[in-house]
Amino acid sequence: MENNQSPVEIRERLLHTALLAFNEKGAKFTLEDISRTLNISKKTIYTVFSGKKELIEEMIDEGFREVKEEESYIVADTRLNTLEKIRKMVIVIPERYQAMDFRKFATLKESYPELYQRIEEQIEREWDLTIELLEKGMEEGVLRRFSIPVFKIMIEATMERLLERDEREGFEYMEALEEMMDIVIKGIETKGGEKEGKD
Known part of the structure; x- marks a missing residue:
């Protein structure tokens, strides 16, 4: 690996392996595990990362960069109506992160609280595309009029709480997000909204 791969390829393999190790052990994984x-x-x-903290930080940032890419694809997808786009946008998880045990992120709170805060900050920022879709849904009449700031706070708080939940609570992160969106969409859509929202 060291002799045959470029620095970019080495970095990608390190990030991928760190993701797998984090999924298994949370913040307790070691660089020895990776090596x-x-x-x-x-x-x-x-030669690529200054230490485990920077490796985890880049793993987090890479995940959110992929979220932004996925969001762009969702917005541009003409097969989806506005309600479908909103549902996908709010709970988008890149493919390679979908099998992630998101409960492991709670292990960062003790070891790397600043990195856990970084996750919370990422959840709370860059809502512009989602807000545009919510406003479009209202204009189309498929969504009732409601407070977007309150909607945003509700979603953020739910996502952050789900990251902190006890594994004994008996549900997976993605399942919980889907259920959350079922509840939310039913609360904000107008009668017959699904049909009216077709592009």
């Missing part, structure tokens, strides 16, 4: 899995030296890891 052993990839059969490389820790020295090689340090």
Whole structure:
């Protein structure tokens, strides 16, 4: 790996392996776990990342960059009506993160509280595309008039609470997001909204 791959390829493999290790152990995974899995030296890891904290930070940022890409695809998808776009936009999870045990992110609160705060900040920012869709839904008459700031706060608070939940609560993160959106959409759509929202 060290001799045959470019720095970009090494970085991508490190991020992918860190994601798998984090999914298994949360913040308790070690750089030794990464080096052993990839059969490389820790020295090689340090040529790309200054340490575990930076590796996790980049893993988080990469995930949210992929979320933004997915959101752009959703907005441009002419097969989806406005309500369908809103549903997908609010709970979008990139494909390689869909099998993630999101409860593991709670392990960051103790070890790397600033990184956990970074996740919360990411959840709370860059709502512009979603807000545009909500406003479009109101204009089309498929959504009733409601307070978008209140909607935003409700979604953010639910997502953040789901990250902190106890694993004994018996539901998966993606399932919980889907259920949340069922409840939310039923509360904001007008009667017959699904049909009226077709592009």
